[in-house]
Amino acid sequence: MLAVATAMEDEAGRRYRQMAERMRLQGQQTLAALFIFLAGIEERHAAQLRRRSEHMIGRLPETAAVAWELPEKFEEEEGRSYLLTPYTALAIAVRNEDRAFAFFAYLASHATTPAIRQLAEELAKDELEHAALLRRERRRAWRKERPRDFVEPVEVHSFLARVAAIETFSAKAHRELSTKLGREGHPFEATLFEKIAGDEERCAADAVEQGAAAPVRPIEGVRPETIRDGLRLLEYAFDQYAEIAERANDEAVLSAAQEFQRRALERLAYAQGAIGDPLVGR
Template identity: 40%
Template sequence: MALAQNTAGQRRVSPMEYARRRSLLRDDPDIDVVDMPTLVGIAKAIEDEAVRRYRFLAELMESRGETSTAAAFRVMLEEEQSHVQAVDRWAASVGEPDISAEDFEWQLPADLSTSWDKVAGSALLTPYRAFALAVENEERAFSFYAYLAAHAENEEIRAEAEKLGGEELRHAALLRKWRRRAYHRERRPARSEPVEIDSIEGLRDALAQKDAEIAAVHRALVPRLRAAGDHASAELLERAIPAGTVPSPAEASRPTATSSGTEDPRHLLVDAQKPLESLADMLETVMANSDGELFEEAAAAMGRVVERISQISLQMRHP
């Protein structure tokens, strides 16, 4: 394939060559030579893994009561199922219809799944974030195909790998469109600018405010969890409320929430996680923009928050 020249007379880099130079994969796959059976097997494994992951995440989000995010994953699942069929037709066209994806799963880069593993337990995984991660994964798959093209046994296999990589870019473009739509649906009225934290005193004030907000949310959830029959989760939240904190005047005057006893405890625990993850986001920002004692204090607070989020996640698995 001839490469065009740009207006300055410089050699224009093809998308595949650019991907090889700036790979999104943390580690190069350990594949020395790519023949046609290997390329077909890997292509099938990529699509099969995507189908399994989107189905799992759709079911997980549905069980957590995150119906809009579950719907986003079902849309991606349907799209990936059509990709599986397309790859099967392509495999037959290159004379390799009987290759099993299972024999090649071990060759897939870990980067194609780790991003999903990190967010599967998140209470803040919105449709926008789900589509954004899917875009990143399609771009990583493109990088993988660029690597395979560079290690192809011959020109025919290189060309087929580049075609598959081009399909991943097409998928990414479609997902970007869905991502933009999700962003506009989720966008809320502009909030006030976050308070800048540049001192330990400022951090401690912000932590005190966040702790009060978290305690208010958890106090409201405790009776609802008990009404739903999940006394262990109610006690978990109650134990974590800092000693000495009392309801604010506004909170105290608010009517006590009642429950019919039919609420799903897992959904209530997702609600318990959300203010903690919001605090974790704030601490990440502080840590990214500080050093010395301020960084250390923010890191210690982050450790405590992560521990609380993990305890709730564990409780969701074993109600």
């Protein structure tokens, strides 16, 4: 556990320094400073784990190979002019802090000794705090980079119309992804996204039943081709509803946005939990 934990901290520190440099080159000095700050925290944690390893087992941990989950072509473009936007950088960081939290929480819940449980709980708490900080920054970045078709709903019926459009598109896209995964020999993931599509269809129906403005204008978007794409589509819905809830002035809009935000978060957590952390399996 110490070996994997130390490797995860080392990897996070390295990635945060890479992101800081990308942000600096793009003139995002505040965000660059945030990533430098986080890199320093991760590096101090790695040093603390090495000292703890010497104290607990009498030697330094033999760090394992641990890789962050990164967008396609991120590695290939690392030394080139790949444009990493602030939102994308923060989304990657949040996803990997969540992954680290899931790993340590898994260890804490399955620990057979108090020492392992205590250490895993401490590390899980640290990762949760990092993720919370990054989510706040991601919200700000999303507001600056949000889609051009995003229209702030001023009353509940227009918000419900947007929910119906998002959920209808997502359900169709996730069902198509489910069919594709089934053909490719991934029955577990195919069933997962089929269930998610069913819940999205129920959300769309609920929005219409609650009085969505008609006609509901369908949204356009890229159909997910991979499991990661499917998860990103779930994140998109959550981000839309969270943004509206955060800015709503109308009590009815706020209440509805919070409810659909909750349902979107449940789907996202269910998918991430069911697919599993690559470090610990399903």
